[in-house]
Amino acid sequence: MVLLAAALPLHAQESPYIVTYDHYLEEPGSLEVEYFSTFGTQRAGNDFHAFWAEFEYGATAWWTTELYFDGQTTFNDSTLFTGFRWENRFRLLAREHIINPVLYIEYEQTSGADKILKEVEGHDVEADYAVPNALARQEHDHEIESKLLLSSTFAGWNIAENTIATKNVTGGNPWEFGYAIGASRPLALKASAQRCSFCPENFIAGVEMYGGLGDRYSFGLHNTSHYVAPVIAWNLPSDWTLRLSPGFGLNDNSHRFLLRWGVSREFSGFGAAVSRLFGGRQ
Amino acid sequence: MRLQSSAVALLLTLGVALAQAPSKPVAKDNSVYAELAKAPKRAAARRNPFATDPDAVAAGGKLFGLHCAECHGDMAEGTKKAPSLFADEVQRATPGTLFWLLTNGVVRRGMPVWSKLPEAQRWQLVSYIKSMTLASKPGDADPPHPAPH
Numbered sequence: 300m301v302l303l304a305a306a307l308p309l310h311a312q313e314s315p316y317i318v319t320y321d322h323y324l325e326e327p328g329s330l331e332v333e334y335f336s337t338f339g340t341q342r343a344g345n346d347f348h349a350f351w352a353e354f355e356y357g358a359t360a361w362w363t364t365e366l367y368f369d370g371q372t373t374f375n376d377s378t379l380f381t382g383f384r385w386e387n388r389f390r391l392l393a394r395e396h397i398i399n400p401v402l403y404i405e406y407e408q409t410s411g412a413d414k415i416l417k418e419v420e421g422h423d424v425e426a427d428y429a430v431p432n433a434l435a436r437q438e439h440d441h442e443i444e445s446k447l448l449l450s451s452t453f454a455g456w457n458i459a460e461n462t463i464a465t466k467n468v469t470g471g472n473p474w475e476f477g478y479a480i481g482a483s484r485p486l487a488l489k490a491s492a493q494r495c496s497f498c499p500e501n502f503i504a505g506v507e508m509y510g511g512l513g514d515r516y517s518f519g520l521h522n523t524s525h526y527v528a529p530v531i532a533w534n535l536p537s538d539w540t541l542r543l544s545p546g547f548g549l550n551d552n553s554h555r556f557l558l559r560w561g562v563s564r565e566f567s568g569f570g571a572a573v574s575r576l577f578g579g580r581q
Numbered sequence: 582m583r584l585q586s587s588a589v590a591l592l593l594t595l596g597v598a599l600a601q602a603p604s605k606p607v608a609k610d611n612s613v614y615a616e617l618a619k620a621p622k623r624a625a626a627r628r629n630p631f632a633t634d635p636d637a638v639a640a641g642g643k644l645f646g647l648h649c650a651e652c653h654g655d656m657a658e659g660t661k662k663a664p665s666l667f668a669d670e671v672q673r674a675t676p677g678t679l680f681w682l683l684t685n686g687v688v689r690r691g692m693p694v695w696s697k698l699p700e701a702q703r704w705q706l707v708s709y710i711k712s713m714t715l716a717s718k719p720g721d722a723d724p725p726h727p728a729p730h
Binding site for chain 1: 636640641643648651687689693694697699700701702
């Protein structure tokens with residue numbers, strides 16, 4: 300908290316995506332603190348509210364590192380801490396191109412009760428989430444997740460495509476695959492001259508779609524779940540960003556409805572504050 | 582699990598500290614402006630479509646305060662993190678060159694790409710930066726207005 304107090308709020312133009320990644324990384328030295336919620340309906344089980352806190356730090360202009368802490372409440376069941384994730388994104392090309400690649404590597408240590416649905420992969424289906432917490436928490440997953448993030452910006456639009464490959468290193472689980480795609484655009488491209496909260500350029504709207512693609516032994520759409528979700532972000536001049544996304548399952552294997560929302564604030568100078576703590580010069 | 586969590590926390594802290602290790606003040610390093618010379622001719626020749634827009638400088642000033650002042654300073658005078666925009670190299674650069682630099686960043690030197698801002702807003706930023714030639718540098722008798730936050 301002391302370090303955050305030493306850092307300054309920084310206004311950022313945050314993307315509205317909750318699952319999809321574009322190619323923009325955190326500004327160097329800045330820390331973004333985020334909270335996200337996912338409410339999900341569950342057939343043959345109890346609805347749930349999953350949540351995660353996210354600490355996203357711009358180590359350099361080409362490397363962003365993030366730490367997540369996940370939890371969930373299943374109605375009529377219990378509330379659990381379900382694990383953590385350490386994510387790193389590396390910008391592969393120095394300049395902007397028509398398609399900009401970013402390499403994503405994540406290590407996650409979660410229990411089988413994790414329900415944040417930050418990505419959908421392999422044969423993840425709704426029925427997996429109907430298991431009671433007491434049983435699901437006994438499964439411990441150690442996963443390495445890699446993604447190739449491709450993203451383009453044209454005429455104010457951002458188009459992002461993510462391909463996912465995940466390996467659960469516990470047991471003999473096969474590589475699992477998934478995808479996420481998104482498109483978004485600010486409501487206005489030109490900035491107004493006045494500082495304002497409700498200016499259309501502060502709102503970015505779009506849509507994302509994500510789902511599983513099976514695994515190494517059964518690649519494809521069979522027994523997979525898929526979602527489409529409109530997204531909107533409101534970048535406030537007071538350095539806060541709010542996001543909202545209702546998601547809809549596209550087949551019988553998907554949750555019928557997911558409602559996601561999030562709030563974040565970015566702090567610049569966090570890295571410098573840490574450096575001073577370790578005796579670095581200002 | 583506790584041991585692994587501690588290891589992750591330690592790695593993160595060290596990474597943060599190393600990434601933010603004190604670096605040479607870039608404001609005095611003229612080589613930081615060398616990137617401007619790398620703009621392709623076609624990009625450098627582009628004209629600012631907002632050059633005659635009466636609101637572009639004010640809008641660019643607002644955007645500067647929101648996105649750029651933290652590194653370049655409230656009055657664009659430069660800080661340890663980023664150079665002064667009053668430098669001749671910047672002020673002599675064509676609008677197209679500045680637009681190209683904003684779009685591509687100087688990733689190896691810590692300047693992010695700003696293509697996340699729509700093209701119109703990047704041109705508005707260019708209008709603001711070019712307007713600085715009309716104002717005095719910080720420390721002169723009639724300093725420019727600081728960028729609004």
